[in-house]
Amino acid sequence: MNPDRVSIVVTTRNESRNIGNCLASIKAQTYPAELIEIIVVDNASTDDTKDIAARYTDKVFDKGPERSAQRNFGFAQAGGDVFMFLDADMILSATVVEKSVIMLQRGFGALYIPEIVLGKGFFPTVRRFERSFYDATVIDCVRAFTRQAFEATGGFDERLTGPEDWDFDRLMRDSTRVGLLSTYEFDDVDAYVSRLPEKNFVPWLVDYERRTKDDAPLLFHNEAAFELWRYLTKKTYYGNSFETYVGKWPAGDPDVRRQLGMPYRFFGVFFEDGRWRRLLTHPHLAFGMYFLRFMVGFMFLVGKLKK
Template sequence: MVVDNHSDDATARIAGEHADTVLVEGPERSAQRNAGIRAANGEWVLWLDSDMVLPPDAVESAVRTAEQEGATGVALPERTIGDGFWTACRALERECYLDEPWLHNPRLVPRDYLLGDGGFHLEMSGPEDADLRMRMLREGRSIALAPVIVDHDEGRLTLPDVLRKRYYYGRSIPAFASQHEGAVGAQGRTVLRSYLRHRGDLARDPAHAAGMVLMRGLEAVGYAVGARRGARDRRQAASSGGPA
C-alpha cells in the first residue's frame, strides 16, 4: 500500500503499477499513515518512508520477533546510505544508535492497537514515531528489536538540507513535549551516552566524527528555532480557538 501526499511528479502512477492500493492523502505524514492504517486489513501494520529499503526477510523477521518476544511493537534499526561527506557523517552517527534500544521507534505494530490508540498524532511531523513509542512504553507495552537493518537512503546530504529538515521537525517539538514531560531531555541524554559508549568508533574516524559534531550542533539550532516557531503557532491557534 502506498499513501502519496499529492505529489506533482509520477509517484502515484508508478506506485499504481506495483502496489495493491494507492491512496492520496495529506496534509502531512501522520495523517497519511493513519489513512493507510484505516485502509489496511491485516493483523500487523509495518510502515516505511519512501527513502527506505527493506532486506528481503525483514517483514517475516519482524513478525517472528513480535511473536517470540510477545512484543506489541517491533523496531527495525536503520543505517544511513548515500553519497558525500555529510551523509557519511550521518551514517557514523546512526552506527552509535544501533545497540541503544530506547532510541528505536516501533515500525511494526498490530493494526488493532493503532486503531484503538488513535494512531499517529496529527499535530506532529517528525516526532510522531517517538510519540508512539513513548505512549506504548507509558502503557507498559514492550518494544523489541528485529535482527534486521533497514537502509535509509538519504542521498547526498548538505548542511542547508539538514537545517531545513530539523527546523521542520522542531516545529512539532512543543506538541511532543506537551504530551511527554521530560522526554526531550531524556532523548538528548541517551544520545550523548550512545556517543560516549562509541567513543572508540568515533576516534577511529576523526574527520567524519568532527563533521558529525558540527552537524549535530547545527541541528540543535534548527530544532530550537523550529520549536520557537511551533510554540508561537500553538499560542496563536489557542487564542483563535483552534487546536492547540
C-alpha cells in the first residue's frame, strides 16, 4: 500500500505564544516529513503569529471570520489523502500521525484522538480530569479523517461557532466508521503532566511514548494559563450558536439531548462504561468539575435571559 499524504490544518488568531510549539510537534512526528503538509489559516492576527508559522511552512493564509470558515478554507487548499485539524495551542506526541494513518488504512474513516489538558494547579487539573471522560463520546469530535470522509460531510457548518465540532462529528458518525486512536490511564498521564518543566516542555510531550514506554499517542491541549472568567466567557460565546445547531436536527434528537441536556452532561457521560469509578477515586477533582459545569450552565442561562 502506498503511503498516504497527510494534510494538517491549524487555525490561528493571535497565537504567537503557542503556534511555534504546535508546529514543532508536527515537524517532530515519526511519519515521513515529506508526506506531511502543514497549512496554517490565520484570522487577522495582530501579533507575529504568521511570521512564526512561516518558519515551518510556506502555506500560511488569511481567512475569517471564524474557525469553521478557516478550517473549510484550509482543507480546500490541502493535497493530502488524510486530513487532520488542530488548534494552535495543541501539541502532538511523536506517533500521532503515523498511528492515525495506520488505523485509517485499516478501514476507519475518522478518528478521535485523546486530548490531555495541560497546566498545573487546581483548575487546570480539574479540566484535565473532566476532559478524560469525553474521549469518543458525543461531547468529543473526530480530528483525523480520510479525504473521502471529509468530502462526504460537506465540511464544517460556517453558521456555527462552538457547536460546529459536534455538528461535524455527527455528520462523520452518520457517514463513516469512526474509532479511537488510543486509550490511557488518567493517573499516569496526570502525574507525567504535573512533572513537566516550566520551560522547554514541548520535547517532553513529543517524546511521551518513548519516555513512558506507553504505546498511546496523545494530543496535549495547552490550557496552562487557565483563568476562570475567561473560560466561562468563552463558553458563553460559543453558546450563541446553540439554537442554530439544535434547529439543524430533528426535535428530540438523542445526540443533541445528550450534548445540551443536564442528565447526560452532569451525570451520564461521567458514569457510563464504568467511568464512575474515576469519580469516586478523585472526589476533590469531581467537586471542582461539577463546580465548573454548574458555572458554565449558569452563565449560559444568564446569557439567554439577557436576550
